[in-house]
Amino acid sequence: MNKREFLEGFFTASTVTFGGHFMWQRISQQSLLLANSPIVDPRNTTLTAGENIASFQFTPIELKSVQPAEGIPIPAPVITPEKDPNIPFEVADLEEVQVESYLRKIRNFDAIFASDIYLDPRYEPLLLRTTQHLSRVERHIGHGHFNLMSFDEMLQHGRDFSQIGKFEADELNFIEEVFFANPHRYGFFGKKISAEITDFIPRHDVAKIANTGHYLLRGESETLYKQIKKDVGNEVILTSGVRSIVKQMHLFLAKAIEANGNLSRASRSLAPPGHSYHGVGDFDIGKIGYGAKNFTADFSKTAEYQKIARLGYVDIRYPTDNLFGVRFEPWHIKIT
Ligand SMILES: [Zn+2]
Incomplete structure (x- = not known):
């Protein structure tokens, strides 16, 4: 190229x-x-x-x-x-x-x-x-x-x-x-x-999520993603998982x-390297077919997001007016 x-x-x-x-x-x-x-x-x-x-x-x-x-x-x-x-x-x-x-x-x-x-x-x-x-x-x-x-x-x-x-x-x-x-x-x-630039994600700690090209940490992240898909439907898709x-x-x-x-x-x-919660289990979700809009505030208007917001067990990392320096990200699911 x-x-x-x-x-x-x-x-x-x-x-x-x-x-x-x-x-x-x-x-x-x-x-x-x-x-x-x-x-x-x-x-x-x-x-x-x-x-x-x-x-x-x-x-x-x-x-x-x-x-x-x-x-x-x-x-x-x-x-x-x-x-x-x-x-x-x-x-x-x-x-x-x-x-x-x-x-x-x-x-x-x-x-x-x-x-x-x-x-x-x-x-x-x-x-x-x-x-x-x-x-x-x-x-x-x-x-x-x-x-x-x-x-x-x-x-x-x-x-x-x-x-x-x-x-x-x-x-x-x-x-x-x-x-x-x-x-x-x-x-x-x-x-x-x-803390260290050489910190790495052990391969046996992650699961490949079919049809997404992304991985999730086994345990809480994987379970939460599966639960969201079960409760919201197959239109929900992982758009970014664990990131080194x-x-x-x-x-x-x-x-x-x-x-x-x-x-x-x-x-x-975007959080600078070393500061992303994607390193410890957070992940992004979107709606199939919604393309780049999945990473805009528009995602919060979709029926999928509205459903997710009502589930009660899902939290987002960067709500509106958060004090972490990052924009409102309705697509970014927080892991405790
Ligand atoms: Zn994210």
Whole structure:
């Protein structure tokens, strides 16, 4: 698949309001500039010199100058909760006006706010290259298996298969920075679920769910899904089950590209790697034939969702106005 096809696949699958193309255009326009950059040298697949690897830093920047386009809500005031980055930030500690501004962002999750945090543009080529590399892994082992792939397996596959290619030091640094960076910096307040990047899902702990390409953790998740199907009907389908850190990483990086490097906006729609409850049993359900709308608030209008809401034993992870930094997700079933 060439780059253009890859991009088209990437963006047509999305339901975003704003096009994701300009970041890619900007990158090609900037390639000359970047050639002189001390940080990223696009002529090489790795960083220019050994010492740059040690000095690599995930440096989100704040673009206060971004002007809201027509129809985009008024930018929210900047929330600066972290005086000391070592002290964990609690949403409950926010002033009322800050909560209001926070909720405005969550309700308009796909809008761009002046206080949004962006990935430093110098790392955009690395973001693209790493995401494409992960796409090659996924294509090679298939979507189903990729849901379960561990970090170590990813490395191994890169080494073993020339069509994937070995992961370079700068890509691995980048992946680690994304995993270990505190997402409070860009406005995501959910809990860290997996502490280690090498955490993995044991194969004997999961069950393959027929006709979905997805897996569920045996026990509570599998039982709950079967019960929902029994009570609501066969129109209900698993749309995403258990997801490894590598899978979540790929989804998050793709979301960051789609959001033109706006990490705040990306994380309002998708938990950063290590923070997804899909790693511990949560799953997404949809209605057969409802397509991409299964992942929009419209899902809450379907008869299937209405039934689910009345069952009494089903809870959703991200209700409206939740304080975890993620939009309303009526499709995302919570496991206790
Ligand atoms: Zn989900």
